[in-house]
Amino acid sequence: MSILVIAEHDNAELKGATLYTIAAAKAIGGDIHVLVAGAGCGTVGEAAAKAEGVAKVLVADNAAYEHQLAENVAKLVADLGKDYSHILAPATTTGKNMLPRAAALLDVQPISDIIAVESADTFKRPIYAGNVIATVQSSDAIKVISVRTTGFDPVTAEGGSAAIEACDIADDAGVSSFVGEELAKSDRPELTSAKVVISGGRGMQNGENFEMLYKVADKLGAAVGASRAAVDAGFVPNDMQVGQTGKIVAPDLYIAVGISGAIQHLAGMKDSKVIVAINKDEEAPIFSVADYGLVADLFEAVPELETKL
Amino acid sequence: MKVLVAVKRVVDYNVKVRPKADGSDVDTANVKMSINPFCEIAVEEAVRLKEKGVVSEIVAVSMGPKQCQEQIRTALALGADRGILVETDAELQPLAVAKCLKAIVDKEEPQMVILGKQSIDGDNNQTGQMLGALTGMGQGTFASEVAVDGDSVKVTREIDGGLQTVELKLPAIVTTDLRLNEPRYASLPNIMKAKKKPLDTTTPDELGVDIAPRTKTLKVEPPAERQAGVKVADVAELVEKLKNEAKVI
Numbered sequence: 001m002s003i004l005v006i007a008e009h010d011n012a013e014l015k016g017a018t019l020y021t022i023a024a025a026k027a028i029g030g031d032i033h034v035l036v037a038g039a040g041c042g043t044v045g046e047a048a049a050k051a052e053g054v055a056k057v058l059v060a061d062n063a064a065y066e067h068q069l070a071e072n073v074a075k076l077v078a079d080l081g082k083d084y085s086h087i088l089a090p091a092t093t094t095g096k097n098m099l100p101r102a103a104a105l106l107d108v109q110p111i112s113d114i115i116a117v118e119s120a121d122t123f124k125r126p127i128y129a130g131n132v133i134a135t136v137q138s139s140d141a142i143k144v145i146s147v148r149t150t151g152f153d154p155v156t157a158e159g160g161s162a163a164i165e166a167c168d169i170a171d172d173a174g175v176s177s178f179v180g181e182e183l184a185k186s187d188r189p190e191l192t193s194a195k196v197v198i199s200g201g202r203g204m205q206n207g208e209n210f211e212m213l214y215k216v217a218d219k220l221g222a223a224v225g226a227s228r229a230a231v232d233a234g235f236v237p238n239d240m241q242v243g244q245t246g247k248i249v250a251p252d253l254y255i256a257v258g259i260s261g262a263i264q265h266l267a268g269m270k271d272s273k274v275i276v277a278i279n280k281d282e283e284a285p286i287f288s289v290a291d292y293g294l295v296a297d298l299f300e301a302v303p304e305l306e307t308k309l
Numbered sequence: 310m311k312v313l314v315a316v317k318r319v320v321d322y323n324v325k326v327r328p329k330a331d332g333s334d335v336d337t338a339n340v341k342m343s344i345n346p347f348c349e350i351a352v353e354e355a356v357r358l359k360e361k362g363v364v365s366e367i368v369a370v371s372m373g374p375k376q377c378q379e380q381i382r383t384a385l386a387l388g389a390d391r392g393i394l395v396e397t398d399a400e401l402q403p404l405a406v407a408k409c410l411k412a413i414v415d416k417e418e419p420q421m422v423i424l425g426k427q428s429i430d431g432d433n434n435q436t437g438q439m440l441g442a443l444t445g446m447g448q449g450t451f452a453s454e455v456a457v458d459g460d461s462v463k464v465t466r467e468i469d470g471g472l473q474t475v476e477l478k479l480p481a482i483v484t485t486d487l488r489l490n491e492p493r494y495a496s497l498p499n500i501m502k503a504k505k506k507p508l509d510t511t512t513p514d515e516l517g518v519d520i521a522p523r524t525k526t527l528k529v530e531p532p533a534e535r536q537a538g539v540k541v542a543d544v545a546e547l548v549e550k551l552k553n554e555a556k557v558i
Contacts, residue, residue, distance in 0.1 A: 069475065070438065071447055093468040097450045100403070100435035104442035109404040109523035112433045122527065127432050128326045132335055135528040175447035175478045179463060183471035192469075196558070220558060228487070238453075238488060239470055244432070245487055247469070253557040263325060270535065274555045276547065282540075291538040291555065294547050304544040309558070 001030035001120065002055075004081055006073075006089035006098070007048050011038045011066065014047040016193050017090035019154035022051055024147040025088050026155065027117040031055045034162075035080060037073050039066035049162040052155040056163050062170040067178035068094055074101035075171040081106060081142060085120070091146040091248075099146050108140035115151030129244045130267035149192060150250035150271055184237050188214075191240065194223035196253045197272070199242055201265075202229035203258020203279065203298055210236055212302045213257060219309045225249065225269075227259045243268035258298045261286025278302065310420035310457075310479070311366045312355045314389060315410060316348040318373055318380045319430045328529040335430075335529055344380045347425025349387075350485040353492040354455060355423055356388035363457045366390050368417060372409055374398050378508065385503035386495035392508040395516065403431070405513070405520035407439035412516035414444055419480060421462065426451050426484040437484035447477035451486040 003025045008015040018034070025032045034048045037060040045059040058080065064072045081087045081102060089095035091113045103110035115133070116124040122137045123145065191197065198220070200213050210224065217224045225242040226235065242249055244267040254272035259265060261277070261284055269275070270289055277290035280297050287293040294301060320326055320335075321343040329336045344352075358364040369384035371377040372395035381392035395409050414422060422444075427434035441448035449455070449464025453472065456463045457479075465474045467486045495503070513520045541547045551558045 067473075070441070070450070074438075074442060093451060093466075096434050097438065097448070097466075100433075100438035101442040101448065103435075104404065104407060104439035107404075109402050110433075110435055111524065112435060126532065127529075128320070128335065128430055129432065130532060131326055132328055132529050133532050134526050135530075137525045137527055138523065139525065140523050173445070173447070175445070175481070177476050179474040179476050181471065181473045232488075237471070238467060244429070245427075253551070253555070264322075270532075274551070274557050275535075275538070276551070287538070287540070289535050289538075291536070292547055292550055293538055293540045294544065295540065296543070301544055305548065308544055308548045 001085045003028060003030050003032050003086040003088060004084040005032060005034045006077060006087070006095065007034050007036045007044060008090050008092055008094055009036060009038060009041060009044040011041045012043065014044050016154060017092050017149050018048065019051060019157055020149035020152045021088050021090045021147045022053055022155045023152040024114065024117060025086070026053050028086055028120055030085065033058060035060065035077065037065040037068060037076055039063050045164050047157070049164050050158050050160045052160050054160050054162040056165060058165050058167045060167040060169060064170055064172040068098065069176050069178060070098040070101050071173040071176045072171055073098050074105060075173060076169055077102040078105035079169055080167070084142060086143045086145065088145050088147055091148050095146050099144060103144035106142055106144065108142050108144050109138070110144040110146070111136060111138060112146050113148045114145055115148050129263050130270065131263065148248060150248055184239050188217055189221065189223045191223045191225055191247050192249055195251050196220045196222035197225050197249050197251045198222050198255040198257065199225035199227065199259060200230055200257050201227035201259030202233060204230060204235055207235040216302060216306045216309065219306060227265050256286050257302060259286055260284045261289065310364055311368065311417065312358065312364050313414065313417060313419040313422045314351050314355045314367060314369050314384065315422070315424045315436070316352065316369055316371045316380050316384050317345040317428045318342050318371065318377045319345045319428050322346055322429055328531055332528045332530055334526070344383050345425055345428045347427060347485050349492040350487070350489050351423040351425050352384045352387050352389060353490045354485060357490065358457065359388065368393060368419065370395070370410070370413055372397065372401055372406060381508055382503050383495060385506045386500045387493065391506055394508060394510045395513060396510050397513050397520065399520055400522050401520060402522050402524065403433050403435040403439060404523060405518065406436050407443055408518045409513055409516055410440050411443040412518055421480060422482045424482070424484045426486055437482050441482045446480050446482050448482045449475060449477055450484045452483050453486050453488045455483055455489070
């Protein structure tokens with residue numbers, strides 16, 4: 001049994017999500033091969049070869065894969081994947097975009113967002129915004145799976161010495177092209193991998209007030225998130241959104257400020273180790289999941305929190 | 310051009326579902342059903358493209374039991390021109406849905422297929438991408454902006470870390486993200502008019518599609534309950550507890 005893991009990267013560095021996905025592959029058991037598809041992605045291949053538990057790294061270095069357009073990469077994954085029992089990718093926007101397309105090319109029903117491996121064909125995944133956990137068994141010959149990173153502990157990034165093999169397939173489906181990209185800049189840790197996350201909701205009232213959260217975040221080395229209400233109100237960009245339709249986080253400490261705690265938001269953070277809620281409405285549903293709740297006006301509590309840290 | 314919009318009947322997003330006592334499935338008896346919110350956004354985008362004069366006809370399609378007619382009627386009331394129901398009482402997984410849609414795409418030959426990015430029941434986020442593979446069309450997933458330009462479409466996509474714009478040759482597939490638009494409400498006169506719009510019914514058999522499920526749900530269970538927390542009196546106590554009790558800072 002061998003497993004193909006699709007690496008998440010930006011052509012320059014291997015993203016942490018890959019290490020969590022390799023951990024899921026280890027839980028299934030078997031030879032683990034990592035596919036790095038990109039352009040000028042040699043350093044990513046070298047980084048992947050050092051990851052714990054990896055037996056082989058396949059590097060598909062071609063202009064067709066530069067922006068990892070789903071149409072091109074899915075074809076590559078389906079071609080290579082025929083020889084594997086499992087194909088895994090992290091459940092990031094890149095993985096979710098590409099993987100189902102590859103699965104359909106292989107005529108298999110993929111399994112999204114697994115949080116646990118029960119056996120080589122049985123997995124646990126949340127449905128209905130995380131209100132229900134389903135155990136599903138696949139009867140397909142090739143299991144195509146996306147991995148929710150917060151469900152696994154990452155493998156170490158150093159110490160391995162896998163063989164690196166160039167892969168000379170180059171498919172350009174010719175139906176799509178990359179036009180441009182607009183990435184939000186941030187010096188703080190990435191939301192999905194931060195140990196501490198502090199999030200603001202509609203209660204923040206405007207974008208300027210998020211400055212208070214940034215100050216606390218900088219003292220804690222935390223990432224800053226937001227609820228959908230804060231994003232829709234235009235306080236902050238949407239890549240900060242935590243929830244069913246945004247990012248799923250599971251930090252050691254999650255501080256929810258001015259967030260009521262709708263089902264949609266809870267789906268994105270209720271696996272956090274410790275949850276703190278600061279809200280002036282003591283009936284807010286967020287208090288039902290919070291380990292520590294403070295009923296207070298956030299405009300007094302947050303600056304005070306900052307000075308006391 | 311013609312647009313095909315896929316809509317799904319799901320448990321209303323305000324309902325908190327629970328697993329059945331025997332763990333066999335989710336309890337959906339007597340629960341309010343609605344059109345999936347992302348599908349509503351898909352219908353709205355199609356209607357806006359029609360209002361701009363880019364689109365001439367909107368076909369809404371749904372699959373599942375007879376009651377899915379209600380969701381198609383909703384789409385018709387919002388501005389779709391006609392509906393197609395693929396009727397079956399069997400369990401439909403995304404691969405089967407994508408195959409049925411492929412059969413309908415072959416027949417209808419739309420220039421664009423718009424779907425929601427995921428349904429809020431299965432949370433799979435697969436059908437649009439799989440239809441892309443089966444039809445060979447380009448895919449613009451998680452779209453927050455759609456601009457048709459001649460024989461291509463520019464789609465701005467929401468990705469981790471920001472936005473990405475891709476250009477796709479038509480025909481193409483678009484899956485909608487939350488921020489693409491704000492769906493309108495159906496007016497009473499439009500709801501009445503929608504009752505007269507054509508709605509064809511077919512079956513997976515007639516489409517020649519094998520819908521046999523590939524995965525089996527062995528068990529559904531509620532997620533692990535969180536321990537009840539405590540309320541703290543002030544910020545000082547909060548910091549003290551985080552430092553000494555929870556030891557997270």
